[in-house]
Amino acid sequence: MSIGKVRIYDLSKELNLDNRDLLAICEQLGIAYKSHSSTISDADADRIREAAKTYQPHSAPPRKVSKTPPPVKKAPAPQKTQQIVAVHSQPRPETPEAPKPQLQQPPARPQPPTRPTPPEAIAPKAVEPVAPKPPTPPAKPEPTPPRPAPTLVPPPARPTKKVEKVAAAPPPRKELKEPPKKEKGASSQDRIEIVQRAVPPAPVKPEMAPKPALPELQPPPKPVAPVLRAPNPPKPVTETVEVLDDKSVSKVIKDRHRHKDFDDEENKRKSSRVAKLREEVIDEEEELELTSRLVGVHQVTVDVSQSLQRPPKPKAPRPARPVTPVAKTEKSSEKKQPRHRDRRHEEPAEAPPPDHITIEGPMSVQELASLVRRSEAEIIKILFFKGIAATINQTLEVETIELVAKELGITVETAQHKAEATKVTEMLESSDLDHLQRRPPVVTIMGHVDHGKTSLLDAIRNTKVAQGEAGGITQHIGAYHVDVEYNGEKHQVVFLDTPGHEAFTAMRARGARVTDIAVLVVAADDGVQPQTIEAISHAKAAKVPIIVAINKIDKESAQPERVKQELTEYGLVPEEWGGDTIMVPVSALQQQNLDTLLEMILLVAEVEDLYANPDRPAKGTVIEAHLDRARGPVATLLVQNGTLRVGDILVAGACFGKVRAMIDDRGQRVEAATPSFAVEVLGLADVPAAGDEFEVLSDEKAARALAEERAAAQRQSRLAQAAAARRVSLTSLSSQAREGELKELNLILKADVQGSVEAILAALNQLPQDQVQLRVLLAAPGEITETDVDLAAASSAVIIGFNTTLASGARQAAEQHNVDVREYNIIYKLLDDIQGAMEGMLEPELVEEELGQAEVRAIFPLSKGAVAGCYVLNGKLVRNCKVRVLRQQNVIHTGILSSLKRMKDDVREVAAGYECGVRLDDFQQWQEGDIIYAFQTVTKRRSLGSGSDRN
Numbered sequence: 001m002s003i004g005k006v007r008i009y010d011l012s013k014e015l016n017l018d019n020r021d022l023l024a025i026c027e028q029l030g031i032a033y034k035s036h037s038s039t040i041s042d043a044d045a046d047r048i049r050e051a052a053k054t055y056q057p058h059s060a061p062p063r064k065v066s067k068t069p070p071p072v073k074k075a076p077a078p079q080k081t082q083q084i085v086a087v088h089s090q091p092r093p094e095t096p097e098a099p100k101p102q103l104q105q106p107p108a109r110p111q112p113p114t115r116p117t118p119p120e121a122i123a124p125k126a127v128e129p130v131a132p133k134p135p136t137p138p139a140k141p142e143p144t145p146p147r148p149a150p151t152l153v154p155p156p157a158r159p160t161k162k163v164e165k166v167a168a169a170p171p172p173r174k175e176l177k178e179p180p181k182k183e184k185g186a187s188s189q190d191r192i193e194i195v196q197r198a199v200p201p202a203p204v205k206p207e208m209a210p211k212p213a214l215p216e217l218q219p220p221p222k223p224v225a226p227v228l229r230a231p232n233p234p235k236p237v238t239e240t241v242e243v244l245d246d247k248s249v250s251k252v253i254k255d256r257h258r259h260k261d262f263d264d265e266e267n268k269r270k271s272s273r274v275a276k277l278r279e280e281v282i283d284e285e286e287e288l289e290l291t292s293r294l295v296g297v298h299q300v301t302v303d304v305s306q307s308l309q310r311p312p313k314p315k316a317p318r319p320a321r322p323v324t325p326v327a328k329t330e331k332s333s334e335k336k337q338p339r340h341r342d343r344r345h346e347e348p349a350e351a352p353p354p355d356h357i358t359i360e361g362p363m364s365v366q367e368l369a370s371l372v373r374r375s376e377a378e379i380i381k382i383l384f385f386k387g388i389a390a391t392i393n394q395t396l397e398v399e400t401i402e403l404v405a406k407e408l409g410i411t412v413e414t415a416q417h418k419a420e421a422t423k424v425t426e427m428l429e430s431s432d433l434d435h436l437q438r439r440p441p442v443v444t445i446m447g448h449v450d451h452g453k454t455s456l457l458d459a460i461r462n463t464k465v466a467q468g469e470a471g472g473i474t475q476h477i478g479a480y481h482v483d484v485e486y487n488g489e490k491h492q493v494v495f496l497d498t499p500g501h502e503a504f505t506a507m508r509a510r511g512a513r514v515t516d517i518a519v520l521v522v523a524a525d526d527g528v529q530p531q532t533i534e535a536i537s538h539a540k541a542a543k544v545p546i547i548v549a550i551n552k553i554d555k556e557s558a559q560p561e562r563v564k565q566e567l568t569e570y571g572l573v574p575e576e577w578g579g580d581t582i583m584v585p586v587s588a589l590q591q592q593n594l595d596t597l598l599e600m601i602l603l604v605a606e607v608e609d610l611y612a613n614p615d616r617p618a619k620g621t622v623i624e625a626h627l628d629r630a631r632g633p634v635a636t637l638l639v640q641n642g643t644l645r646v647g648d649i650l651v652a653g654a655c656f657g658k659v660r661a662m663i664d665d666r667g668q669r670v671e672a673a674t675p676s677f678a679v680e681v682l683g684l685a686d687v688p689a690a691g692d693e694f695e696v697l698s699d700e701k702a703a704r705a706l707a708e709e710r711a712a713a714q715r716q717s718r719l720a721q722a723a724a725a726r727r728v729s730l731t732s733l734s735s736q737a738r739e740g741e742l743k744e745l746n747l748i749l750k751a752d753v754q755g756s757v758e759a760i761l762a763a764l765n766q767l768p769q770d771q772v773q774l775r776v777l778l779a780a781p782g783e784i785t786e787t788d789v790d791l792a793a794a795s796s797a798v799i800i801g802f803n804t805t806l807a808s809g810a811r812q813a814a815e816q817h818n819v820d821v822r823e824y825n826i827i828y829k830l831l832d833d834i835q836g837a838m839e840g841m842l843e844p845e846l847v848e849e850e851l852g853q854a855e856v857r858a859i860f861p862l863s864k865g866a867v868a869g870c871y872v873l874n875g876k877l878v879r880n881c882k883v884r885v886l887r888q889q890n891v892i893h894t895g896i897l898s899s900l901k902r903m904k905d906d907v908r909e910v911a912a913g914y915e916c917g918v919r920l921d922d923f924q925q926w927q928e929g930d931i932i933y934a935f936q937t938v939t940k941r942r943s944l945g946s947g948s949d950r951n
């Protein structure tokens with residue numbers, strides 16, 4: 001083991017050589033090293049100095065890790081602490097001068113026009129500290145992983161990612177890194193071996209040569225570019241302004257990443273893990289032994305040619321088929337069914353129908369039939385029974401296709417969904433590749449209601465927002481960022497404040513698509529609940545890594561282990577159990593372990609390759625938008641690439657505008673917003689929809705034209721939908737009449753913001769509609785207008801307003817047209833009322849209600865008929881109520897109790913314990929011992945969920 005005191009990168013600085021060159025020299029001299037931050041002996045250093053004199057810098061120095069225990073880096077690591085340093089909203093440091101966008105805040109790119117060379121911030125993931133993750137070495141079978149201490153991971157290992165997935169075993173989370181090796185000499189088959197070894201507690205602060213300065217706070221995001229100069233920047237050969245798919249982007253990023261960073265094992269180590277590690281690594285011998293064990297276990301070899309050379313744009317993972325939808329079933333690709341079959345030929349295709357199809361948009365009945373391998377007639381029949389009269393050439397909207405597919409038991413994936421899932425990376429274009437800089441992670445907090453999402457966010461932000469939410473729900477989406485000191489540097493984490501109630505499912509799902517990391521909050525005393533499961537599936541669908549925050553561990557009833565157990569059923573296995581999901585027990589209330597959670601977020605972010613190019617016009621997503629009376633349309637935009645500046649011309653969805661002002665998450669006006677930050681933007685001409693993408697264009701005319709084009713497309717689509725809806729109602733009217741069952745409740749929904757609209761729609765969707773169907777004729781953010789009233793009047797709809805008001809004239813019009821306008825500001829109330837209204841539309845059911853029983857004890861014959869002398873056993877008898885006469889428990893008559901007397905007087909009712917005379921008009925054959933069962937029928941409102949059965 002080297003006892004040296006010289007660190008490789010110091011030496012590289014001293015010799016004015018690039019780290020890579022220096023490592024190459026080490027290679028030549030056979031000096032073992034682990035990374036450029038490894039230390040070597042003085043003697044070795046001297047040898048290197050000597051060799052450096054004659055060394056010819058190589059553009060792509062090879063890099064290899066010795067197989068033997070690498071010279072350990074034992075530098076005492078400064079105990080870094082994580083803590084929330086500050087909680088300002090947006091990039092606070094408003095740059096003095098507005099013009100230069102200047103990432104108004106830290107995350108921004110380094111001011112200086114010229115970028116420093118090797119940024120140090122970018123965590124070099126070359127050699128990773130290791131944990132004994134018994135990787136199922138896909139590449140090179142090695143001795144069986146001894147699977148030593150699962151706890152080995154020193155630094156909070158990084159979550160396994162795209163990198164070679166190290167088996168699914170041990171807890172330690174280090175990840176195998178396969179630094180691509182630059183081919184050396186002629187041997188393109190060179191392999192790099194990465195040794196993952198346990199690292200003692202203190203990791204060394206990595207630092208890149210050129211920048212001697214230690215991590216200063218407020219480090220501007222180091223540009224990645226410099227490093228890129230590397231040999232062959234993975235520049236796509238035929239680059240244009242293509243949007244990149246995530247694979248290629250990540251590949252490019254990774255490649256550069258690997259190049260530049262030989263920065264070794266970072267200081268990310270988790271104290272607990274370190275502690276455990278310490279137990280293992282007691283002395284050097286043991287360490288050596290352990291290392292060699294690990295070497296055996298965790299070596300990962302990577303083909304140079306594979307890692308370095310490949311261009312960033314591999315074959316697009318996305319099915320680039322233009323129009324033709326594709327069945328995604330295994331057999332889909334096999335012999336294609338004749339697409340255009342004879343129309344009259346209506347037998348289903350011989351091949352088994354797929355159980356899954358992927359579509360890219362509307363398609364004709366004929367195309368759909370071909371895709372699902374059914375006859376056109378069958379599709380038309382299904383549509384007919386759904387109330388849609390369609391012809392063979394008719395184009396079906398995606399929703400309609402989904403409807404048909406559901407009927408056929410086929411799941412549908414739309415290309416749109418895919419795009420949304422990969423939206424973040426798609427924000428990058430090939431031209432951005434040379435200017436990528438790290439950006440802060442955008443995090444969504446998800447979880448079941450009341451599990452503490454708001455409290456957690458609140459605790460992190462150190463402010464109080466939990467109180468005062470109407471109905472106890474977070475109703476609007478917001479974005480906040482916090483500064484976290486990590487590894488001696490200041491980092492930012494941007495949180496999307498997604499609402500927690502089930503009603504906001506849609507919003508949450510959208511949140512997941514624009515975020516990089518999902519923090520799943522699970523209350524330790526409540527475990528996995530429905531919305532927990534929902535959140536997991538949303539995050540998984542969007543391929544967003546999940547970090548679990550097991551909250552409320554301060555509670556006595558907390559059972560974090562049980563929560564972990566439950567989560568395994570949904571594919572989230574904690575690291576300590578051999579999985580790769582980071583689970584952090586926290587208490588939002590007592591602010592426990594929040595720094596660890598933030599640390600984990602930054603770790604995951606690091607692995608996620610979150611880059612953007614701030615030096616270009618902004619692109620991103622509309623998080624929220626609403627119409628403000630005083631300020632006009634207000635949209636919260638999340639910048640995902642580029643920098644958004646005041647004065648920019650942008651198109652958001654179908655809306656056009658010029659950024660008049662921007663307000664950050666702390667209510668401060670800012671001049672620019674860099675990647676990953678959200679700002680409220682004023683200046684749009686209209687209210688875009690949440691989830692719309694936005695982009696800045698340089699040409700106002702082009703922007704306006706694009707917006708108009710999109711608006712026209714939207715109108716077209718709405719018209720098509722409306723036409724489809726009309727067809728539904730027309731045809732369904734007759735079938736309804738036939739079946740006399742289905743009823744409809746027409747609604748027009750107006751809410752304050754798009755997020756609320758979506759949330760309410762999602763909640764309404766959950767109401768049972770088998771007996772009464774809800775038809776939402778219009779759902780949009782904004783005030784209730786006269787036009788809405790007209791529409792409601794014309795279609796007998798009820799208008800629902802949520803957190804909104806009536807425009808002038810609307811109320812008067814509503815009264816005039818007798819339109820029911822209901823206003824709410826609490827979603828539960830709204831849902832209750834709608835449900836009530838739906839139930840009110842059900843035919844009431846008649847229910848029998850017992851009144852009482854009497855026994856016949858004497859018979860008094862009259863001139864016509866007879867009177868039964870009775871004793872009321874229980875309840876009461878009421879004149880004109882219904883009765884059944886039972887004899888030996890058999891009903892011998894059912895009729896109306898027409899006369900009831902006490903003594904000689906007619907009475908209305910007789911209670912239990914009294915005698916009375918009973919006479920029925922149509923029954924006289926009384927016998928002593930008969931029982932008179934008195935009852936009445938009442939109408940009861942039926943509830944939606946129970947059909948005609950009452951709950």
Ligand SMILES: Nc1nc2c(ncn2[C@@H]2O[C@H](COP(=O)(O)OP(=O)(O)OP(=O)(O)O)[C@@H](O)[C@H]2O)c(=O)[nH]1
Nearest residue numbers: 449450451452453454455474500501552587588589
């Ligand atoms: N004991 C304890 N209680 C907590 C903790 N975190 C949150 N709570 C309590 O749990 C309740 C729900 O917390 P919220 O933060 O409103 O939960 P939420 O998930 O945001 O709820 P919704 O916004 O309604 O979905 C509140 O009464 C909090 O005080 C915690 O760490 N410990």
